[in-house]
Amino acid sequence: MPTVKLMPQGIEVMLSKGSSLTDLEFELYGQESIPFGCKVGACGACVIEVIDGVACLGNKTEEEASFLDMLGYSGDSFRLACQCRVNGIATIRAAARNS
């Protein structure tokens, strides 16, 4: 079953295949998770660093890649969590804020 491990908390959450990472808010209600905002790929609040399993979070669109570049997060390991669809096992953490 698709599983997301959230660091540094070390919390593992099983999600159904194709789920959005925004489901973490429901699954981890009351616990610190990813800081979601718009949930449509427009605000940049939910930038994550994928520590392992980047291929298990779906494809990054050109729009997402361009937006991440603009925010200063270049490279394959950065994603907008709200744009990810889980299809395997991945380890992630909220990205440090670029200033």
Ligand code: FES
């Ligand atoms: S929540 Fe706004 S870009 Fe992901």
